[in-house]
Amino acid sequence: MLVAEGAADSEVLVEIASLARAAGVPVRVVDRGQLSAAAQTESPQGVLATADPLPQAELEDLARRHPGRPAPFLVVLDGVTDPHNLGAVVRTAASAGSSGLIVGRHRAAGLTAAAVKAAAGGVEHLPVATVAGIPNALSALAAAGVWTVALDPGARKPVWGLEVATEPVAIVLGAEGKGLSRLARDRCELAVSIPMPGPIASLNVSAAAAVACFEVARSRTTQAD
Amino acid sequence: MLVAEGAADSEVLVEIASLARAAGVPVRVVDRGQLSAAAQTESPQGVLATADPLPQAELEDLARRHPGRPAPFLVVLDGVTDPHNLGAVVRTAASAGSSGLIVGRHRAAGLTAAAVKAAAGGVEHLPVATVAGIPNALSALAAAGVWTVALDPGARKPVWGLEVATEPVAIVLGAEGKGLSRLARDRCELAVSIPMPGPIASLNVSAAAAVACFEVARSRTTQAD
Numbered sequence: 001m002l003v004a005e006g007a008a009d010s011e012v013l014v015e016i017a018s019l020a021r022a023a024g025v026p027v028r029v030v031d032r033g034q035l036s037a038a039a040q041t042e043s044p045q046g047v048l049a050t051a052d053p054l055p056q057a058e059l060e061d062l063a064r065r066h067p068g069r070p071a072p073f074l075v076v077l078d079g080v081t082d083p084h085n086l087g088a089v090v091r092t093a094a095s096a097g098s099s100g101l102i103v104g105r106h107r108a109a110g111l112t113a114a115a116v117k118a119a120a121g122g123v124e125h126l127p128v129a130t131v132a133g134i135p136n137a138l139s140a141l142a143a144a145g146v147w148t149v150a151l152d153p154g155a156r157k158p159v160w161g162l163e164v165a166t167e168p169v170a171i172v173l174g175a176e177g178k179g180l181s182r183l184a185r186d187r188c189e190l191a192v193s194i195p196m197p198g199p200i201a202s203l204n205v206s207a208a209a210a211v212a213c214f215e216v217a218r219s220r221t222t223q224a225d
Numbered sequence: 226m227l228v229a230e231g232a233a234d235s236e237v238l239v240e241i242a243s244l245a246r247a248a249g250v251p252v253r254v255v256d257r258g259q260l261s262a263a264a265q266t267e268s269p270q271g272v273l274a275t276a277d278p279l280p281q282a283e284l285e286d287l288a289r290r291h292p293g294r295p296a297p298f299l300v301v302l303d304g305v306t307d308p309h310n311l312g313a314v315v316r317t318a319a320s321a322g323s324s325g326l327i328v329g330r331h332r333a334a335g336l337t338a339a340a341v342k343a344a345a346g347g348v349e350h351l352p353v354a355t356v357a358g359i360p361n362a363l364s365a366l367a368a369a370g371v372w373t374v375a376l377d378p379g380a381r382k383p384v385w386g387l388e389v390a391t392e393p394v395a396i397v398l399g400a401e402g403k404g405l406s407r408l409a410r411d412r413c414e415l416a417v418s419i420p421m422p423g424p425i426a427s428l429n430v431s432a433a434a435a436v437a438c439f440e441v442a443r444s445r446t447t448q449a450d
Contacts, residue, residue, distance in 0.1 A: 070422075088429060088432065091425070091427060091428070091429065091432070092428060092429075092432045093423075094423045094424065094425050095421045095423045095425055095426055095427055095428055095432075096421065096422065096423055097421070097422035097423040098423065120425075120427055120429075121425050121427065122425055122427075125423065125424040125425050158446075160443050160446075160447060194439065195442065195443075195446060196320045196321065196322070196442075197295075197321065197322035197442055197445070197446065198318075198319045198320045198321055198322040198323065198350065199319060199350040200316070200319050200320055200345075200346050200347055200350050201320055202316060202320055202345055202346065202347075203316070203317060203320055203435070204313060204316065204317075204345075204431075206313075206429075206431070206432065207313065207316070207317045207320075207431065207432065207435040208435075210428070210432040210433075210435040210436050211435050211436060211439045214419065214436045217420065217421075217422055218385050218420075220422070221385075221420060221422065222385060
């Protein structure tokens with residue numbers, strides 16, 4: 001772990017360094033220029049740790065029901081290329097109780113440093129599976145008994161009160177601007193929209209993910225009562 | 226309006242420039258360096274327009290019921306300092322049918338170019354009132370018959386099925402990290418939380434705003450059915 005010179009002025013950095021040392025992590029104090037050069041994000045906040053690569057989850061594991069645990073609640077991102085949006089979705093999905101995220105390998109944001117930072121701890125809790133193609137992954141999920149639900153602004157059925165929310169379910173979100181690819185949309189078993197009563201009808205993908213994920217969370221808690 | 230040289234290669238820029246000319250807006254073609262120098266946002270997308278300042282809304286107007294229109298549905302931001310978060314909240318609130326936003330003048334993000342860009346058109350539709358102090362504004366809203374509802378992670382009552390959603394209502398959100406100031410929290414008549422079943426319980430203010438605003442929107446449409 002690298003800590004910026006002058007970090008002793010910051011209570012939280014002192015605490016981070018002390019926790020790291022207690023855990024046996026070597027801590028080196030460097031000047032701010034060195035830290036910025038080593039960082040892969042804009043405006044690093046005075047500390048940088050090198051970690052093992054995140055473990056990769058397998059699609060089949062994410063689709064499987066585990067006894068004593070809620071039914072799988074997955075989020076599938078089709079062609080989301082902005083790492084901040086990816087990170088924001090990870091954070092929101094983890095908070096809403098999602099059990100896994102599925103992203104494509106191509107034309108998609110990876111879990112870069114910027115995405116991990118935006119996820120604010122979420123990546124440590126939400127298993128992520130990277131797949132070669134989203135359409136095939138959707139077919140595999142359906143075959144494994146997971147309802148695939150496209151979030152599609154053109155769908156007439158609202159996301160409110162989604163009947164399959166308590167069953168194994170995957171919420172499928174498209175890219176900012178372009179939306180879901182035709183192929184991905186066609187592979188989904190259901191399509192729902194977020195009704196937007198306002199004068200504009202435009203949600204960032206992370207806002208749409210927040211609304212849809214917490215609608216699943218709401219249905220799961222209120223239907224379980 | 227300034228358009229970057231080489232914009233003729235981009236269909237959308239050509240369309241923007243042609244619409245501007247049709248509306249009598251002077252369009253000047255400049256090189257990318259000049260455009261970047263004039264822009265107040267990172268990575269300008271090849272076009273920059275200078276506009277009149279946004280009109281300021283008055284708190285009393287936002288709190289007033291208008292015949293034939295839904296009851297006021299306001300969003301109050303207490304100490305949100307990140308312009309991207311402010312812009313994202315504007316976009317989401319406008320899409321959810323909010324009738325106005327209230328922000329503080331001090332220690333708060335203003336509607337800078339970065340915020341306006343993140344709002345993706347929302348600022349043209351959502352009236353914004355800037356107030357000297359949020360606690361006083363909350364008292365004024367309550368006196369005007371608007372329910373003031375704090376979004377507070379410590380509240381036991383969930384935001385789901387908010388009873389006052391169809392009445393004049395203001396959703397009050399605090400800053401990233403610090404949450405609502407004590408004074409603002411104490412002035413709110415109700416407090417609700419977003420139940421988070423996940424292993425982390427942490428939402429970005431724009432994600433929290435999305436969940437709360439669309440819960441109001443959902444209640445308004447489903448209760449009206």
